[in-house]
Amino acid sequence: MASPKSTVTALLADAAFGAHPQLWPLPTATTPDERWLRAVAAGGQGHYGSALHELGQIIRSGQRGKTLSLAHSTRASFLRQLGGHDSARGWDGRAWVLADDSEAGVDALVGLAADALGVGRLAASASLLQRAGELLDSAAPPRLEVRLGWVAAELAMAGGDGAAAIAHAEAAVERADALGSARHTVKSQVVLSAALCCAGRLDAAREVADAAFAETARFGLIPLRWALGCLLADIGSTTHSAPQVTAIRDDAADTVRRGGGVWSRR
Template identity: 60%
Template structure:
């Protein structure tokens, strides 16, 4: 299951069966990466029925919060990330995950100072936590906050995410990192580089069935144009991805 959630096969469907709480969590992560939110929530519900403790219970809350954020519900995600933080005991992987989530939640509702404080606390935990996933997540949200604040460090954060993701096994992390990099180039005014990275992420997200990321990068390219697709084609890709997410159980905030 690691290969589907955080490895080289993120588009696999149907997903392997799961019995343990950890496998249920991996199934939920993999399903959401494909925009299969109904399946992802069902796996998290099944995980919670197994009465997990500690790390896994906290990660389940953080993961459900991330699904809400992906669909625009940052305000609803905040309470779940707060619960995840409380359950984590403020330490380790779960604590860092919850803090990065809280930073993203605050960013999504325009609370930039609160987002920065959460990121600073998360960075302290990430520095003493093993694994490749959390430094990448920290770089994503750091880049997004910098873009929102007009800070010229956005590109450096996005490039760090790409570097870290390219050194790891997760195709999904690589694609999202390129989406963030495309947005950072756009924010810096380099539309040529933004289109180049955006077109690459569009192709890779389509190849691997990563529908939410394909929607996100198509939404960016609708605004700045694509070097490889016409405006009508990009708009169709964006709208088709949004409709696919709805069919798979996602509820967009903007709709």
Template identity: 60%
Template sequence: MDDEAFGSNPGAWPLPSAATPHDLWLRAVAAGGQGRYAHAHADLDQLTRSSPRGRFGSLARSTRGSFLRQLGWHDRARSLDGQAWALSGGTGEAGADALIGLAADALGVGRFAASQRALHRAADLIAAVPSARLPIRLAWVSAELAMARRDGSALAHAERAVQLAATAPSVRHRVKSRVVLAAAHCAAGDVDAARREGDRALTEAGDHGLVPLRWAVASLLAGIGSAELSPAQITDIRDDCAETVIRRGGVWRSR
């Protein structure tokens, strides 16, 4: 299951059955990456029933929070990430995930100072946790916060995410890092670079069945244009991804 959630096969479907709480969490992560939110929430429901507290209780809530943010519900995600933080005991992988989630939640509602504080605390935890994915997540949200603040460090954070993801096993993390880099180039005023990175991410997300990421980068390209596809083609991709998410159980805030 690691290969589907955090490895080279993020588009695999159907997913293998789950025999352990860890498997349930991995299944939910993999399904969410494909925009299969109904399936992902069903696995998280089962995980929460079997492991209501501790590490997996925390990770279940953090993962639900991440799904809500993907659909635009940052305000709703905050309570889940707060619960995740409490259940994590403030340590380890689960604690770092919860803090990064809280930072992203705060950023999404304009609470930039709170977001920065959560990122600083997350960085301290990550320094003590052997994880390939957590430093990448930290770099994503750091780049997004810098963009929101119109801080020139956004591009450096995004480039760090790409560099870290290049040596990590997760295709999904590599694709999202490229999406963040495209956005950072756009924020820096380098539209040609944003189009180049965005077009590449659009292809990779499509190749691997990463529907939410494909929607995100198509939404960016709809605003700045693609070097490879027409405006109508980009709009069709964006709208098709949005409808696919709805069919798979997602509810967009903007709709």
């Protein structure tokens, strides 16, 4: 029989990186690893206040190791989601200093690459992404290949290379499907839709975005629902009217605010 501790860990892992990201309320975490999983899951649902509480508990504990580094990387990712690339860079930098294995190291480097991309430092982003790819090894979890694909696709889009962006995004979708993470699959579809837009394939972009939009409702992925609402407000939807898209987008943004999300210009 599984112990309560292992059951909680399994539930949190499934919510963070598995097939049930909509699980709420989440089980109470009692260890640093569980707190990190709980923070990832809560952040994916837009419960930023709850997520930041868990990360704060890990960071204030001062217990060094992989989980402390991952907590810093996750804090940085929340800042990026809300536009704070400059602020995120400091957290990712500390995550890199604290990293003691390939998982934490790749997470930190991918985060730094995304931070650089967000402020227009494309060459620096490419260099950091290359370092992350070189550090990736068989011991690192498959989710990191998906994250690499996201940033690689976004970097290609920033350079105007729609074909390369689509290739990276499609690879991320395939890897996310194999991983079995509903959240990673939907995020990969968001990136793919944007890549299709970059390549001028708007009909295909709408099809992908509309399908992902439905999944965000099914799985309660409010931050991704907000992102897709912004995208569909620009390119149009085949399943929702423009006023419906705007209303859903604005409701998602309000939910993020109520959940503790703080918007930033960068």
